[in-house]
Amino acid sequence: MKKNIKSYNLDELKEEFIKLGEKPYRAEQVFKWIHQENVTSFNEMTNISLELREKLDKEFTMCIYNIIRKQESIDGTKKYLFDVLDGNAIETVLMEYKHGKSICVSSQIGCKMGCKFCASTGIEFVRSLTPGEIIEQVLAVQRDENIKISNLVFMGIGEPLDNYDNVMKAIQILNNPKGINMGARHISISTSGLVPKIYELADKDIQCTLSISLHATTDELRSALMPVNNAYNIEELMKACRYYIEKTNKRISFEYALAKDNNDNLEDAKRLVKLLKGMLCHVNLIPINKIENGKFTKSTNENILKFRDYLNDNGIVATVRRELGSDIDAACGQLRRKNL
Numbered sequence: 001m002k003k004n005i006k007s008y009n010l011d012e013l014k015e016e017f018i019k020l021g022e023k024p025y026r027a028e029q030v031f032k033w034i035h036q037e038n039v040t041s042f043n044e045m046t047n048i049s050l051e052l053r054e055k056l057d058k059e060f061t062m063c064i065y066n067i068i069r070k071q072e073s074i075d076g077t078k079k080y081l082f083d084v085l086d087g088n089a090i091e092t093v094l095m096e097y098k099h100g101k102s103i104c105v106s107s108q109i110g111c112k113m114g115c116k117f118c119a120s121t122g123i124e125f126v127r128s129l130t131p132g133e134i135i136e137q138v139l140a141v142q143r144d145e146n147i148k149i150s151n152l153v154f155m156g157i158g159e160p161l162d163n164y165d166n167v168m169k170a171i172q173i174l175n176n177p178k179g180i181n182m183g184a185r186h187i188s189i190s191t192s193g194l195v196p197k198i199y200e201l202a203d204k205d206i207q208c209t210l211s212i213s214l215h216a217t218t219d220e221l222r223s224a225l226m227p228v229n230n231a232y233n234i235e236e237l238m239k240a241c242r243y244y245i246e247k248t249n250k251r252i253s254f255e256y257a258l259a260k261d262n263n264d265n266l267e268d269a270k271r272l273v274k275l276l277k278g279m280l281c282h283v284n285l286i287p288i289n290k291i292e293n294g295k296f297t298k299s300t301n302e303n304i305l306k307f308r309d310y311l312n313d314n315g316i317v318a319t320v321r322r323e324l325g326s327d328i329d330a331a332c333g334q335l336r337r338k339n340l
């Protein structure tokens, strides 16, 4: 099988070129064609000899996604269903903010985590995406819209820390100034709470933002909502978060999806304050999004604001996340991997 050229960082690509008997600077030219010029075939790389272009075409694939479907929300959010070229499909979302364009990428085909409120649950886990398959989501959207994307969040389908090595590699490739040149500060990783990987990430000390999907303040409720809590409970998760903050001196963002009569009462807010008191953090409140057959409904607006105000009044910075794309099922937790 041909290798995906988008999975190579620049150093590795240079090594591949040396193996092919080519000069390393040629690898840099090709890297630029791929990540900056965003061409779709080796043939378009006009400063490369025809012979080398043919050689590359034999060795590598460019991994160019087909768009199976594109939907646009009334708020401008766009959702893509991509054919990842092996019979599978994934969703990717493009959002517009005042500060630029932000992409929400998938890290896996399906998800193993089994969170009860998420649409990615209940579809079979197929496999993790390779670095190149993560990168191609960015490049495919940039090509389609003829834009430059400034921010990226790993909040699509999958658990990014369950695909740790490929996600780290994708970030390294995204960062490269000779490529897409997206700074790590513009990248967020969201995790359901894979504790050992949070420690690993802390020790790696990259400048990404870490988001933790917390969603509950007692082990009983969190385990009922998120099976991962049976493996790593809230106390262990908080310990890992404190380590992360101490090590990186970076603020953690806690995501808390508010579901009516589930996790949205004052007692929950009080426990949340206790859990997070004194931590360098921010709470992102998400009015829970409805999923097909889901048993959760959004908290009332009044409750959402009460919850937020209680946190803010008690020293925890909390904001309510703007809902984008819910009319096209592109909001948090609504992504799937099939055209259903």
Ligand code: SAH
Pocket (backbone or CB within 6 Å): 113, 115, 117, 118, 119, 154, 155, 156, 157, 158, 159, 160, 190, 191, 192, 193, 211, 212, 213, 255, 257, 286, 287, 288, 289, 290, 291, 332, 333, 334
């Ligand atoms: N697996 C990672 C990233 C994917 S989900 C994680 O769990 O963090 C991105 C965010 O959407 C997570 O915070 C997730 O808990 C949240 N989410 C899932 N389903 C949701 C729903 N129905 N409404 C609101 N947020 C949801």
